[in-house]
Amino acid sequence: MAELQEASLKSECKGSKQLPDICQDSQLMMKFREYSKMLDEKNDKHERIYKTSRDVTVRSKRVIFTLHRIPGVAEDVKENLLSSAASELRAIEQTLMKHIAMELRDEEPHQFVNAYTAGIQEYVEALSFHYFLMTGTIISHSETQKRVTFGAEAGDQIDVVPLSVLLQPKEYILGIADLTGELMRFCIKCVSTGDFDKCYKICDILKTMHGGFLSLGYIPAKELYHKMVVFKSSLHKVEEACYSLQLRKSEVPAEMLSDVFAMYDADENHAHYI
Amino acid sequence: MDIAAAFSTYSSCVEREAELREGVQGAVRELEKTSYAITTTLEKMHNTQGIQNIETICRECHEELSKVPALYQALQDKVPPGEFYRYHHNFRGTTHRLVAATCLITYLEENSLPMHEEVAKSLGLCTQRDQGFHLDLEDYLQGTLSISHELSRLAINSVTAGDYSRPFQIRQFLRDLHAAYSLLFPKNELRKKFDELKYSLKKTEEVVYNLSLRGLKPQEMETSG
Structure with a gap:
């Protein structure tokens, strides 16, 4: 970047040497100096938001991985994992999201939505995953928006205008579409660790969600379409797993089932890689 | 929910x-x-x-x-x-x-x-x-840059029409514009458009060169061009 600037500076010097008729202080030049500043400010802001959004993505992914460790652990470890995920989510909101919100203050969020859409989708995914494990259902859009709205809290009385990161319904639904993939993974892991109730429950939830996505009808968004294709294959996988579970239940005593499924899962993975 | x-x-x-x-x-x-x-x-x-x-x-x-x-x-x-x-x-x-x-x-x-x-x-x-x-400022800058292409065309066409002084004016204008845009640090689309300006300037300079070479430079431009 410095190099480029230098190059443009150089060409400018060369220009003025060759062309003494370009007045450096003409109205045109003065105005363009102003424009240059405004343009840089906007681009810098975009860049800053983008960087923060990448941090949001990374940390949200970490939360998701933490939550995936839950199947098969003791109850107290599970509590620990859930609470550490909750505090990490809080931390993301209070530092990174707040930072984005500060940048967006007095701006029109739509102008910078492309800079943070990836981060916020990942965040919605992590948040809704955690919410699901706590309550067994999915978080609503308005509740998610509330999580990234600041200033309404008692501590922030200085802010007259509430500070918030705009969460468009589109980002919310894309995040929820990603959640289905996490639920599938969680469900399969529950099968192999022997938590069969959870497995059936997730299968039901996924079916309901599938109905929900179908009820939307045709959505002219390419991203959502791709996510739907992925979702369909995860749903299929979960349905197959529940089906086999039910079949084997009749032939093997319950306490041995989980061992059988550990084998089944390995086979499945093996077949997948071939 | x-x-x-x-x-x-x-x-x-x-x-x-x-x-x-x-x-x-x-x-x-x-x-x-x-x-x-x-x-x-x-x-x-x-x-x-x-x-x-x-x-x-x-x-x-x-x-x-x-x-x-x-x-x-x-x-x-x-x-x-x-x-x-x-x-x-x-x-x-x-x-x-x-x-x-x-x-x-x-x-x-x-x-x-x-x-x-x-x-x-x-x-x-x-x-x-x-x-x-x-x-939007960027829209203004983008729109402004698109005129360079039209102007370099006009320079060529005005020679065809027998107007030899216009290319000199256009070259001067494009030079000013180029100097002004050099102050910016353009990105993405704006950067592409800025490159277009350079080519338009080059084309116009060629027209001016050809005119000067053949002694077709109008008299009143002699001092300023």
């Missing part, structure tokens, strides 16, 4: 947005028609007769341009307040075309580049986001 409810909320949001977008697109279509009409009129200046009748062409364009503020007003009524950038890409291209036309007309009439404020005013827009429907 019921899962079905979450989806129905989203679906009603999508419906609302589709409706709004349709309204915006309708308003943009009207604006587009006018912008194409102006571009077509401006195209006439490249004809041999056109180069001698530039004032008439500009007058015709002004007539069309005077309709633009009302059309932008109609568009503004369709765009919900605070959602300018949500629909920005719908009317961006049209705005570029209109900015380019305005700049070109001003150049032909006054031999200077109109500033951001002036262009915004003549299109019936303002320059600051908080003042209402505005002309």
Whole structure:
């Protein structure tokens, strides 16, 4: 970047040497100096938001991985994992999201939505995953928006205008579409660790969600379409797993089932890689 | 929270947005028609007769341009307040075309580049986001850069039409423009357009070179060119 600037500076010097008729202080030049500043400010802001959004993505992914460790652990470890995920989510909101919100203050969020859409989708995914494990259902859009709205809290009385990161319904639904993939993974892991109730429950939830996505009808968004294709294959996988579970239940005593499924899962993975 | 409810909320949001977008697109279509009409009129200046009748062409364009503020007003009524950038890409291209036309007309009439404020005013827009429907700075810069291509064409065509002094004026103008744009640090689309300016300048300089080489430089330009 410095190099480029230098190059443009150089060409400018060369220009003025060759062309003494370009007045450096003409109205045109003065105005363009102003424009240059405004343009840089906007681009810098975009860049800053983008960087923060990448941090949001990374940390949200970490939360998701933490939550995936839950199947098969003791109850107290599970509590620990859930609470550490909750505090990490809080931390993301209070530092990174707040930072984005500060940048967006007095701006029109739509102008910078492309800079943070990836981060916020990942965040919605992590948040809704955690919410699901706590309550067994999915978080609503308005509740998610509330999580990234600041200033309404008692501590922030200085802010007259509430500070918030705009969460468009589109980002919310894309995040929820990603959640289905996490639920599938969680469900399969529950099968192999022997938590069969959870497995059936997730299968039901996924079916309901599938109905929900179908009820939307045709959505002219390419991203959502791709996510739907992925979702369909995860749903299929979960349905197959529940089906086999039910079949084997009749032939093997319950306490041995989980061992059988550990084998089944390995086979499945093996077949997948071939 | 019921899962079905979450989806129905989203679906009603999508419906609302589709409706709004349709309204915006309708308003943009009207604006587009006018912008194409102006571009077509401006195209006439490249004809041999056109180069001698530039004032008439500009007058015709002004007539069309005077309709633009009302059309932008109609568009503004369709765009919900605070959602300018949500629909920005719908009317961006049209705005570029209109900015380019305005700049070109001003150049032909006054031999200077109109500033951001002036262009915004003549299109019936303002320059600051908080003042209402505005002309985005980047749109202004993009539109302005598109005139370089037209001007380098005009330089060639005016030689064909026997006007040897115009290429010298155009070269001077493009040099000024290039110097001004060198102050910016352009990105993405703007960067591509900026490269276009360099090529246009180069082309115009070649025309000037050819004229000078053959002793076709007009007398009164001798000192300044």
